[in-house]
Amino acid sequence: YAHNxxxxxxxEQRLYYLYNHWTMQAATYFFIFxxxxxxxxxxxAVYPLPFLATSLVEVLCLLVFFGRLVHFAKVTPRNVFWKDTKNICIMIAILVTLIDLIIYGALKISNVNSIRWSRFLRPIFLINFAESRQIRRVFRSIRNTLPEITYVFLLFMFSVLMFSLMALKLFGDRNLRTVEGSPYFTNYLEIVFDLYVLVTTANSPDVMMPAFDFSWWYSLFFITYVVINTYLFMSVFLAVVYNNYRKHLKNEIRKLAYMKRHKMVEAFNILKVKEGTEFVVKEAQxxxxxxxxxxxxxxxxxxxxLRVSDEEQKGYVDKKSFVRLADLLNIQVIAMRIQTHPLEHWMPHVYNSAVSLFIRSMVQHKGFVWTYDVIILINAVFIALDEENPLISYAEWVFLSLxxxxxxxxxxxxxxRAFFSKTQFWNWFDTSIIIAALIATILNTSLKSASQYNSQQVLDIVFILRVLRLIRIVDSIQRFRVIMNTLINIVPTMLTFGGLALVVYYMFAIIGMELFQGKIQFFSRNSTAHHARECGNPALKDSLFARAKYCKNNFNDITSSFVVLMELTVVNQWHDILSVSITQVLNFILLANGFALVTHQAAKLYFIAFHVVVVIMIINILIAFILEAFFVEYSLEKSEVETAIERKIQELG
Amino acid sequence: YAHNxxxxxxxEQRLYYLYNHWTMQAATYFFIFxxxxxxxxxxxAVYPLPFLATSLVEVLCLLVFFGRLVHFAKVTPRNVFWKDTKNICIMIAILVTLIDLIIYGALKISNVNSIRWSRFLRPIFLINFAESRQIRRVFRSIRNTLPEITYVFLLFMFSVLMFSLMALKLFGDRNLRTVEGSPYFTNYLEIVFDLYVLVTTANSPDVMMPAFDFSWWYSLFFITYVVINTYLFMSVFLAVVYNNYRKHLKNEIRKLAYMKRHKMVEAFNILKVKEGTEFVVKEAQxxxxxxxxxxxxxxxxxxxxLRVSDEEQKGYVDKKSFVRLADLLNIQVIAMRIQTHPLEHWMPHVYNSAVSLFIRSMVQHKGFVWTYDVIILINAVFIALDEENPLISYAEWVFLSLxxxxxxxxxxxxxxRAFFSKTQFWNWFDTSIIIAALIATILNTSLKSASQYNSQQVLDIVFILRVLRLIRIVDSIQRFRVIMNTLINIVPTMLTFGGLALVVYYMFAIIGMELFQGKIQFFSRNSTAHHARECGNPALKDSLFARAKYCKNNFNDITSSFVVLMELTVVNQWHDILSVSITQVLNFILLANGFALVTHQAAKLYFIAFHVVVVIMIINILIAFILEAFFVEYSLEKSEVETAIERKIQELG
Known part of the structure; x- marks a missing residue:
């Protein structure tokens, strides 16, 4: 029985280790993506595949997720497993997706086209698997900020509504016309939307021009509006988000520190022996x-x-020093052993010969760095020059060999080993860029000579690598290096952020595709198709949208949707992209169905929702991230523990 | 002699008091404005006046400034006066302005038109008179931030240059065309400008569309660019400015606290007597x-x-408590004496009668506030309705009387007296809005009935006041009130900020007018003038600028210049406003003179300089202001001294 x-x-232990093995985690992420x-x-679709193929792959993914969940259930106590909303979420998402697949498939067989609405739920898998702790933390942070943000948002909306009412009274009866010739500021709901868009500065002078043309006094109205709603309220949003982020971060750090201390005290209590009046841990243990x-x-x-923990060399470690052990182990002490160069080891005569010594001192000289900085600058000029000139394309080889x-x-x-140690980011960067450039250039040349075919993809990569090489010059200037290092330190957090952005973008893209797909078509410049100049939609005839050649800004596939959402994030012109175009299109298409007004307003709601979620919430969190990273960098002082170690190292010589 | x-x-004392008298300060500000x-x-000019008139007024202003300076010199020790750069600045500005006036006048008499370049220096008076301490502080803060900002800016420009080089290599040879049909991304300097503008998101999708139409892969280039340069670098700018602002603020506060303590210790040393082992100040003193x-x-x-300072009632105050006196005096203790109502004093019978008591209890009831909230909401609906309906215009009288x-x-x-005390902001606000609305409405009605003339200005004011009344509803909700109070607390700092903005805008407006005046003309809609549809400039024929009816966005007078600069601050469309229009105009006009390229680039420099100064520096300082104000509000805990007083009040009952 005991054996059993x-x-x-x-x-169970093996199962647990297996669950946490990196290959299993990687496989989960692979199937999520x-x-x-x-x-x-x-x-x-960007690349259409039959429904059968995609649905089979999806079922496979769902099976993997289910398997992973079952595995997790096996290594977790039952009550803990069922209490965790994450697991419930995943199970529901799997179930719902299966049901949707079956319904959609059944309808498809009977030739009815329906909507694959469960695609909207896919990012749930990315959020809820145990590995995405960071993304969940950001979501938690958003949830905590919500009440506060809501109040400010209501006040902000109240201000927008008030200004809209003022605008209606001031401009409504003036018989003013917009550029397109439509009545200016006569419909209250349209004013609200226009002024909301003005907050994003997207329709900045346009919305003001008719009133400004009438009298310059009226520009004061818009200036007041922008100062209060764009600058004041948007800063307040940032303040609320940032404050909450900081508070949240502090709480998490405090909790972690408390947990660590608690566990260390527990360990101490197990190992302690009595020494005189106090409990201690013996050196051997x-x-x-x-x-x-x-x-x-x-x-x-x-x-x-040990010397740090047992300063007076009494042969034991007291409780205070023992608890500090976890922090001590976290500090990287780089052993600065001056290792002999392998070449010196293998052929000392050659490596230490006069020529070799001269080369080595030359490389270590400051002038060497400067020479290469000059070479990089010259290279920059050459890159900017015309590629077709054979002299210049030969110069590229010269630079590469240099x-x-x-x-x-x-x-x-x-x-x-020191040159390529983990901390030498720039050495790694240089070397990989140069090797990649070498491979790409050779590939490009051989392709060219073999088939007279100049692969555009390879050439593009060569160009990019060539320019990236120039970044190195930044590393030569101390002050820049500090800023760059901070920026590089931000990268991991930015990845979390990328995950968050992916989740939100994916959801909005799926909804956007279902709502707006096919409404706007892109035709190549020389197309002779019907309505090619109006993006395939007669409603867009003579619109600013079509004239500005925005036809490719559509929701016809996932990549286009992502690009349009990115443009919306950058905020500018979304009025053009969306209000002018899509609502116009919807107006036209749905007018016939009698849903005009409702869907018209609903479409606007989609874009306002996107603005609130992405620009007001997520971009502000990103800015809070970056601000915090820089403030930490500015206020970085060595912690107490690090100082203790440094003191000891100095003492020991 | 002693008498003398x-x-x-x-x-001297009288002179000093006179110098600091508020009428003298107000007069100085009056002449500055x-x-x-x-x-x-x-x-x-907006309203042209002959040169003689304006120059006489200017000389008068200069005399006033000079007189003020002489006055200041009389009440300041000589070496202090001459060491202060502020005074030197004012003297030089006066001298230079006089010289400029004389030269300009002399040239005017001989019919040569020159430039009044000294107008650029006028904001110096606003900054350098001793009263504008706050604005100078912000300028100091900017100066302190400059080195740090410069490094980040150089790195940012390096990144822009790198991306431009990549864009040149990637898109330069593709024979792509922009919407206007010009070659896309073939000239390096133009790419740099376009990508710089992309940072401000002003040309957001336009600049990308040709490449995106070619292949959606290229959108990745622009997305990377926006993430790095717009989001990352702009946040870093904010971080640097904000961090510096906070550091600066802390230093100033520390300095002030030190000074206060130092002075209090000095006072203690003068008044102290020995009491037992320690020095104290007697109660009487x-x-x-x-x-x-x-x-x-x-x-x-x-x-x-006294009870707080001498807790144990020993009859004297020790050093520690004495030094705290300055803080104690700063705390407002509101005497909550329940003053009797004047009416109760005059006619107690009527005021305390049953009817009167009923009215008073009704007003104090919560329902009273709610009733008026409902009335405000109904009023909002009525405001939104059509004004022409006589029923509704009568309703306005009903609401006003309510x-x-x-x-x-x-x-x-x-x-x-309690209702209109200093701290009751909302009571003041309500009452003044209502009284103003009453006056304006009566004025409007009497004007209308007297002359059948509907004054637009008065009517506009009536409309605005009517809508402003609705703000009151915010005050009913506790959570909103807190946010509103913080916003109101920010107002004084915002005024400082307004001064700063005025200085910078004025300087840029003067330069802008000299550079671009008359290049673009505005004609009313029905004008039959030559080139009326091209803003009076044939170079703008068929340009997006003219089509969007931006003609009033020009530098033809100071008000228009301010509005254009405001639009530039809001950032959107400045590409349209400026690059497309003015550089095109300049191109056309100056091509003949052979200065095309140089002035073309110089005009772009004007706008880049404005962006750097206003958006990167000043707007970030504004945001830092607001962030700090909110963080202080969030972390506001009662100070130690306030707690001491409260405890004492409770003890004393």
Whole structure:
């Protein structure tokens, strides 16, 4: 029986390790992205595939998600598993998607086209699997901010409504006309929408021009409006989001610190022995523990930690020092062993010869860096010059070889393992860019000579790599390097943010495609198709939208939808893109069906919702992220623990 | 001799008081604004006046400034006066303006038109007179931020240049065309300008469309660009400005706190007597001092302060408590004496009769507030309805009398001095809005019946006042009131900010007028003038600028210039307004003179400079202002001193 129990325990432990194995996590993410990526092949598709193929892949994904969930259930106590809303969410999403698939398939067989509405739920898998802790944290932060934001938003909307009422009274009876010749500011709801758009500054002078043409006094109305609603209220939104973000962050950090301390105290209580009046942990036990939890660190590093923890060398560690152990282990102590260069090891005579020494001192000289900075600048000029000139395309080879020589010289001079250590971001960056450029250039040349065919994709990559090389010049200036390092440190957080953006964009893209697909068509410039100049829609004849050639800004497939949503995020012209165009289109199409007014307003709601969610909430969180990162960088002082270690290192010499 | 010296001292003291008298300060500000306002009448003028008139007024202003400066010199030690750059600045500005006036006048007499370039210097008077301490502080803050900002800006420009180079290589050889049919992304400098404008999101989809039409892959280039340069770098700018602002603020506050403490310790040292082992200030002396420095506070308030300072009632105040006195005096203790209503005093029988008591309890009831909230909502609906209907215009009288009745009832119920106390912002707001509306409505009606003439200005004011009344509804909801109060607290800082904006706008407006005046003309809609549809400039034929009817966006006078600069601040469409129009115009006009390229680029520099100064620096400082104000509001906890007073009040019952 005991044996049985032990084997069950072993099995459970194995299952647990398997669940947390990186391959399993990677596989989960792979299938999540496959599931999301299906939108590219589903109708309306970038690359159309039959429904059977996409639905089979989707079912496969769902099976994988279900399997993963079952696996998680096996390694989690039952009551914990069922209490977790994450798991319930996933189960419901799987079930709902299956039902939708069956209904859609059945209707498809009987030739009725319906809507695959469950596609909207796909990002739920990305959010709710246990690995996406960061994204969930951001969502939690959004949820916490909501009440506060709602109040400010209501006040903001009240202000917009008030100004709209004023605008109606001031301009409504003046018989003014907009550029398109329609009546200016006569319908209250349209004024509200126009003034809401003015907050995003998208229709900035246009909305003002008729009144301004009438009398310049009226510009004061719009200036007051912009100052209050764009500058004041948008800053208040940022303040609310940022304040909440900071508060939230503080709470999480406090909670984590408390948990850590609590666990360390528990460990201390298990290991403690009485020494005089106080409880302590003996040196031998301490060492054993450190060996167990951090098997990778060197003996000298462990000795250093012991010296820090047991300053007076009494042969034991007291409670206060013991609790600090977790922090101590987190600090990277870089062993600055001056390793001998492998070449010196293999052929010391050659490596230490006069020529070799001269080369090495040359590379270490400041002038070497400066020379290469000058070379980069000259290269920049050459890149800007005309590619067709054969002299210049040969120059490219010269530059490429110069860069390769630089890297070889550096590896020759500096110890390779130190040169390519984890912390040397710029060395990694340089080397990979140069190698990639070398491969791409060779590929391009061989393709050209082999088939007289100049692959555009390869050439584009070559161009980009060539320009990226120039970034290196920033690294030469100390002040820039600091800013760049902060920017690089932000990258991981930005990835979380990218995940969040993906979730929101995906949901809006799916809805947008269902609402607006096919309403606007793109034709190539020389197309002779009917209504080619009106984006395939007679309603857009002579509209600003068609004249500005915005036809490709449509919701006809997932990539276009993403691009349009990106444009909406950047905010400018969404009035043009959407109000003028799509609502006009909807107006036209749905007028016949008698739904004009309702859907017209509903379409506007879609874009206002997007603005509220993305610009007011998410972009502000992004800005809060970046602000916080920079403030931390500015106020970065060495923590107490780090100082203790540094002092010890200095003491020990 | 002694008498002489004393009378000199007295005279100096009188001069000093005179210098700081509020009428003198108001007069100085009056003449500063007269001087700035001259731009309205000077060529290019809104209301043209002969040069003689404007120049005489300007000389008068300069005399006033000079007199003020001489006055300041008399009350300041000589070495202090000459060391202060402010004074030197004013003197140089006066001198330079005079020289410019003389040269311009002399040339005018000999019929040569030159440029009144010294007008550019007028904001110097606004900044440098001793009263504008706040604006100078903001300028100091900008100066301190400059080095940091410069580094980030260089890095940002480097990024723009890099992306431009990439764009040139990627799109330059594709033979793509923009909407206007010109070659797309072939000239490096134009790409740099276009991508710089993209940072402001002003040309957001337009600049991308040709590449996006070619292949949707290229949208990735623009998305990367926007993420890095618009979101990342603009947030970094905000972070740098905000961080600096906070640091600066902390330093100023620390300095002020130090100064205060230092002075209080000095005062203590003068008054101290030895009591046992420590030095103290006797109660009698303490009271005398408080009477001297704060003659307005009541005896009971003074007793309270003494009880706080001398907790154990020993009859003296120790050093620590004494130093706290300045803070104690700053706290407003509102004496909650329940004053009797004047009506109760005059005719107690009527005021305390059953009817009167019923009215008073009714007004104090919650239902009263709710009733008026409902009335306000109904009023909002009526305002939105058509004005021409006689029923509705009568309803306006009903609402107006309802509001007046409300105020009368409230003044009847509550003590008038308490109702109109300084802290009751909303009561003041309501009453003044209602009285103004009453006056304006009566004025409008009498004008209408007397002359059948409907004054538009008066009517506009009536409309605005009518809508402003609705704001009151916000005050009924607790959560909104908190946000509104914070917003109202920001107002004084916003005024400083308005001064700053005025200075920068004025300078840019003067330069803009000299550069671009008369290039674009505005004609009313039915004008038959030559080139009326092209804004009076054949170069603008068929341009987007003319088609969008932007003709009134010009630099032909100071008000138009201010409006255009405001539009540039709001950022959107400045590409349209400026690049498309003015550079095109300049191109056309100056091509003949052979200065085309140089002035073309110079005009762009004007707008980039404006963007950097206003959007990157000043708007970010504004946002920092607002953020800080809200964070302070959020973290507002009662200070230690306030708590001490409250505790004492509770103790004393």
């Amino acid at each position: 129990q032990k084997s069950t325990f072993m099995q 496959v599931d999301l990526f299906l939108a590219v092949f589903e109708d309306p 301490w060492k054993q523990l450190v060996k167990l939890v951090a098997p990778d660190i060197s003996t000298s590093h462990r000795e250093l930690l 860069y390769i020589i630089e890297i070889l010289l550096k590896v020759y001079t500096y110890e390779p | 010296q004393k009378s000199t001292f007295m005279q 007269v001087d700035l306002f001259l731009a309205v009448f000077e060529d290019p 303490w009271k005398q001092l408080v009477k001297l420095v704060a003659p307005d506070i009541s005896t009971s308030h003074r007793e309270l302060l 509001y007046i009745i409300e105020i009368l009832l409230k003044v009847y119920t509550y003590e008038p």
